[in-house]
Amino acid sequence: MKSPPTPAHVQPLNRRRWLAVLGSSLAGLFSLVPSRRAEGGGRERQKEAAMPDGYDPTRHRWLMALDINRCIGCALCVAACKTENKVPPEPTYFRTWIERYIIRKPGPGSGELRGSTIVDSPNGGRDGFPPSAIPRDQILRSFFVPKLCNLCEQSPCTQACPVGATFQAPDGVVLVDPHYCIGCGFCIQSCPYGCRFLNPNTRTAEKCTLCYHRITRGLKPACVEVCPGGARIFGDAMHPLPDDPLSEFVAKNKVQTLKPYLGTGPRVLYAGMDKEVR
Amino acid sequence: MIIELLTALPSAAPHIEGYVYPNEQTLLWSVLIVIYPYITGLVAGAFILASLVRVFRVSELEPAYRLSLLTALAFLLVAPLPLLFHLGHPERCYEPVITPHLSSPMAMFGFVYAWYIMAVLLLELWFDYRKDLVEWSKKERGVRAWIYRLLTVGVHDVSEPALQLDARMAKAITIIGIPSAFLLHGYVGFIFGSIKANPWWGNPLMPIIFIFSAVVSGIALCVFIYLILNRLRGLPQDIDCLDAMGKFLFLALVIDASLEALDWVHRLYAAEESIHVLKSLAAGKLFYSLLVVQVCMGTFVPLVLLGSIQLFRKRIAEGVRRWTYFGCSVLILVGVLAMRWNVVIGGQLFSKSLRGFTAYKFELAGQEGWLVALFLLLLPFLILAVFIRYFLPLKTDAGVHPLTELPDHKAV
Amino acid sequence: MRPHRIPPQILRLILLTLAIVGVYSVARYFLTPASFGRYGWYRAAALGEIAAYPPDYAGKAACAQCHKDKAEQIAKGPHKALSCESCHGPGMAHVGNPDVKLVKPAAPLCLRCHEANPSRPEWLKQVTLADHYGENCLECHVPHQPNEAP
Numbered sequence: 001m002k003s004p005p006t007p008a009h010v011q012p013l014n015r016r017r018w019l020a021v022l023g024s025s026l027a028g029l030f031s032l033v034p035s036r037r038a039e040g041g042g043r044e045r046q047k048e049a050a051m052p053d054g055y056d057p058t059r060h061r062w063l064m065a066l067d068i069n070r071c072i073g074c075a076l077c078v079a080a081c082k083t084e085n086k087v088p089p090e091p092t093y094f095r096t097w098i099e100r101y102i103i104r105k106p107g108p109g110s111g112e113l114r115g116s117t118i119v120d121s122p123n124g125g126r127d128g129f130p131p132s133a134i135p136r137d138q139i140l141r142s143f144f145v146p147k148l149c150n151l152c153e154q155s156p157c158t159q160a161c162p163v164g165a166t167f168q169a170p171d172g173v174v175l176v177d178p179h180y181c182i183g184c185g186f187c188i189q190s191c192p193y194g195c196r197f198l199n200p201n202t203r204t205a206e207k208c209t210l211c212y213h214r215i216t217r218g219l220k221p222a223c224v225e226v227c228p229g230g231a232r233i234f235g236d237a238m239h240p241l242p243d244d245p246l247s248e249f250v251a252k253n254k255v256q257t258l259k260p261y262l263g264t265g266p267r268v269l270y271a272g273m274d275k276e277v278r
Numbered sequence: 279m280i281i282e283l284l285t286a287l288p289s290a291a292p293h294i295e296g297y298v299y300p301n302e303q304t305l306l307w308s309v310l311i312v313i314y315p316y317i318t319g320l321v322a323g324a325f326i327l328a329s330l331v332r333v334f335r336v337s338e339l340e341p342a343y344r345l346s347l348l349t350a351l352a353f354l355l356v357a358p359l360p361l362l363f364h365l366g367h368p369e370r371c372y373e374p375v376i377t378p379h380l381s382s383p384m385a386m387f388g389f390v391y392a393w394y395i396m397a398v399l400l401l402e403l404w405f406d407y408r409k410d411l412v413e414w415s416k417k418e419r420g421v422r423a424w425i426y427r428l429l430t431v432g433v434h435d436v437s438e439p440a441l442q443l444d445a446r447m448a449k450a451i452t453i454i455g456i457p458s459a460f461l462l463h464g465y466v467g468f469i470f471g472s473i474k475a476n477p478w479w480g481n482p483l484m485p486i487i488f489i490f491s492a493v494v495s496g497i498a499l500c501v502f503i504y505l506i507l508n509r510l511r512g513l514p515q516d517i518d519c520l521d522a523m524g525k526f527l528f529l530a531l532v533i534d535a536s537l538e539a540l541d542w543v544h545r546l547y548a549a550e551e552s553i554h555v556l557k558s559l560a561a562g563k564l565f566y567s568l569l570v571v572q573v574c575m576g577t578f579v580p581l582v583l584l585g586s587i588q589l590f591r592k593r594i595a596e597g598v599r600r601w602t603y604f605g606c607s608v609l610i611l612v613g614v615l616a617m618r619w620n621v622v623i624g625g626q627l628f629s630k631s632l633r634g635f636t637a638y639k640f641e642l643a644g645q646e647g648w649l650v651a652l653f654l655l656l657l658p659f660l661i662l663a664v665f666i667r668y669f670l671p672l673k674t675d676a677g678v679h680p681l682t683e684l685p686d687h688k689a690v
Numbered sequence: 691m692r693p694h695r696i697p698p699q700i701l702r703l704i705l706l707t708l709a710i711v712g713v714y715s716v717a718r719y720f721l722t723p724a725s726f727g728r729y730g731w732y733r734a735a736a737l738g739e740i741a742a743y744p745p746d747y748a749g750k751a752a753c754a755q756c757h758k759d760k761a762e763q764i765a766k767g768p769h770k771a772l773s774c775e776s777c778h779g780p781g782m783a784h785v786g787n788p789d790v791k792l793v794k795p796a797a798p799l800c801l802r803c804h805e806a807n808p809s810r811p812e813w814l815k816q817v818t819l820a821d822h823y824g825e826n827c828l829e830c831h832v833p834h835q836p837n838e839a840p
Contacts, residue, residue: 050738051737051738051741052741055741057729057737058729069811070811071811072803072810072811072814073807073809073810074802074803075802076776076802080747080775080780083746083747083779083780084745084746084747084780091300091303092300092301092303092304093300093301094300094301097299097300099297100809101809102808102809118297119296119297119631119633120297121297121300123300124300128802129807129809130805130807131805131806131807131808131809132808132809136808139808142808142809143809143811144809144810147299156473156474156475159381159382160381160382160383160384160472160473161379161382162373162374162378162379162382162384162385162387163370163373163374163377163378163379163385164377164379164726164730164731164732164733165373165732166732167729167730167731167732168730169729169737170729170730175736175737175740177732177733177736177739177740178736178739178740179733179736179739180370180373180723180732180733180736181366181367181370182365182366182367182370182371182373182374183365183366183367183370184361184364184365184366184384185306185307185364185366186382186384186469188301188306189306189307189473189475189476189479189626190473190475191475192474192475192630193299193630194298194299194300194301194302194629194630194631195301196301197301198306198366202366203366203367204366204367205366209740211745212737212740212741212743213740213741213742213743213744213745214745214747216741217741217745219745219747219749220749222745222746222747225747225749225750225773225775225776226747226773226775226776227773227776228769228771228772228773228776228803229771229811229814230771262474262475263474278631278632278633372717372721373721375714376717376718376721376722377722377723377726377731379731380731396710401703405699408699431702431706432698432702433698433699433702435697435698435699440697440698440699443697443699443700444699447699447700
């Protein structure tokens with residue numbers, strides 16, 4: 001039943017591989033199935049889409065960081081993401097979006113240092129941010145916060161997927177397999193950051209892929225490419241380039257993550273965060 | 279230019295209050311996911327009622343034994359349909375069984391369901407009905423005989439030792455079945471309780487609350503169907519059986535109400551980050567479905583009525599008791615449906631940013647619309663009608679009530 | 691008749707169970723995708739499929755191959771951090787076929803970043819249109835070298 005694996009796809013037995021083997025044998029026991037179709041035995045192997053030349057997902061660990069002080073709220077990133085990834089145009093589907101936080105001045109004699117916080121994100125920021133209706137003299141402080149998939153180490157979305165259609169790839173990117181997703185929406189409910197949506201055209205879950213089709217070709221993600229302020233910092237934590245912006249970013253800034261108390265271990269780092277950001 | 283932009287902006291839709299993450303503006307799970315836990319709950323509850331006869335020997339409930347099991351089966355057959363219909367890709371529904379992701383509670387659905395329907399419900403029914411099936415297959419003609427013969431699976435041995443084995447097996451299966459029924463519905467509660475991203479759902483009490491509200495709704499359903507069926511067939515209502523069902527309904531309702539109250543007491547006392555948004559949810563968007571329908575009509579009124587019957591049973595006339603049981607069962611059935619609505623829809627009405635609310639948009643037709651949901655709620659009753667026609671015959675040879683002749687009790 | 695015969699009901703159940711497990715095993719054997727489990731509990735082939743999508747944005751390096759003069763010009767001024775495609779839009783179609791023309795940006799795009807807005811950081815140069823010269827940015831500013839007059 002089991003054809004011998006050909007040397008072309010023999011994997012080094014690292015920890016990840018062992019976990020996969022352990023997982024599949026557990027599942028095998030669980031369902032009393034002695035063997036699965038051996039990898040490479042089927043016809044699917046031949047028509048499997050190849051990775052771009054020389055790209056090995058086990059030799060990278062991609063990561064994005066965000067510098068809130070550098071975000072100018074142009075939201076060119078949101079528009080670029082929608083174009084690059086063919087995200088549905090409606091204002092309810094975003095792989096990345098920009099939030100505007102406005103903290104009002106406190107009322108006189110209120111005993112507070114800061115007033116109420118107003119958050120908005122008109123059309124995800126896709127059309128830019130015209131000045132808000134709140135007059136400048138009532139604003140204590142205001143800033144923009146870019147949001148995207150937090151690339152959680154203990155991602156609740158991949159944990160929740162019943163079929164293994166969403167997963168963290170060896171290079172750290174959390175992806176959705178559009179040909180395997182059943183569209184149940186459990187991952188969307190499980191994401192504490194609202195980063196997922198059900199694409200109405202494909203009827204499968206969708207999310208930021210860090211522009212997987214770009215980074216595997218040596219390009220930057222579209223949002224990083226067009227960001228004029230340098231608010232989005234992208235790099236490889238495993239094999240950083242000599243002038244890697246990520247290393248510089250973490251050396252210079254105190255960084256935080258979103259909702260750390262949920263234990264999701266977000267890998268996306270934020271500098272210049274405020275307590276009101278959730 | 280600014281003015282132009284401002285007016286052109288498809289800014290926050292009118293139904294949004296405050297700020298919600300853009301992807302959260304429309305509800306993902308709709309009425310189909312409301313009725314899914316409702317239907318599985320009815321299954322679990324009806325089974326628990328039946329198990330009271332077999333395992334705990336509550337002999338008053340015997341007249342409702344087979345009816346409860348058939349009710350459980352009819353609803354169980356429909357239970358996966360709302361899940362299937364709401365999938366983006368229903369044609370891929372085999373994947374959770376073929377490559378079950380062991381860390382996902384949802385992947386367990388196929389296995390829990392298969393276990394419950396095949397290892398518990400069908401088996402128990404089979405052992406319980408085996409003797410009758412053999413007899414009926416000989417007595418009846420045509421399609422009926424065919425169906426009965428098929429269901430005997432070729433086992434025609436109705437000797438005394440074989441029937442004793444049937445009774446022992448049925449009892450063993452019921453004993454396995456009770457935790458299985460809890461598993462079936464506890465698992466549904468865990469689907470919601472495990473979502474830590476959502477403070478309304480992510481709660482260790484959720485599976486237990488689901489189990490007890492399931493028991494409550496299942497018993498109420500059996501009371502409802504029992505009353506209706508006897509009325510339709512012109513049979514006398516067995517008031518002892520109804521009183522017993524009423525007693526267990528009251529007990530289950532007390533536990534259910536206490537658990538839900540405990541949940542709220544804990545939420546209010548612990549007052550975590552999310553409490554403000556949950557409070558305004560309960561007082562605002564869920565006011566009618568939570569406080570009025572679920573708490574007052576679905577819990578408080580039946581508690582008082584059923585409680586009074588427990589206290590003053592002797593002084594209340596039979597007719598009044600019957601009507602009270604009927605009224606309470608309807609109220610509870612509506613109340614538990616409202617509870618499922620409040621959990622499923624309520625949990626999606628507020629943003630995980632805890633800064634705002636979105637709204638549920640009524641949808642009549644369409645894949646996740648009310649028509650489909652209504653159809654799926656009525657379908658089990660149609661299936662049950664067929665079951666009753668074939669497996670709860672009105673007349674018997676001996677002229678006695680067919681359900682009092684449980685092989686288990688004859689053997690003992 | 692042997693005394694320890696398996697009762698017929700039980701025998702039927704055992705056979706039925708074996709049949710169900712057998713059908714499941716066969717289904718599982720044929721329906722599990724081939725690349726499933728290579729890296730983890732998912733279809734490894736999905737990585738290649740997702741990576742195969744065509745990019746729309748070509749990247750600054752691709753632009754600089756033909757438009758060396760513009761790349762050098764912009765590198766001297768405060769817009770040096772900008773990517774060409776920030777203002778000109780996705781350029782992959784233009785890279786493949788120079789006849790496909792890209793956007794010639796105008797004032798609204800300048801304002802998208804530079805219109806005065808209390809939410810923007812202070813290091814960014816911002817203008818209030820009413821106090822400035824209207825939407826005629828390009829009369830005085832060269833986007834590739836914003837400090838220079840045309």
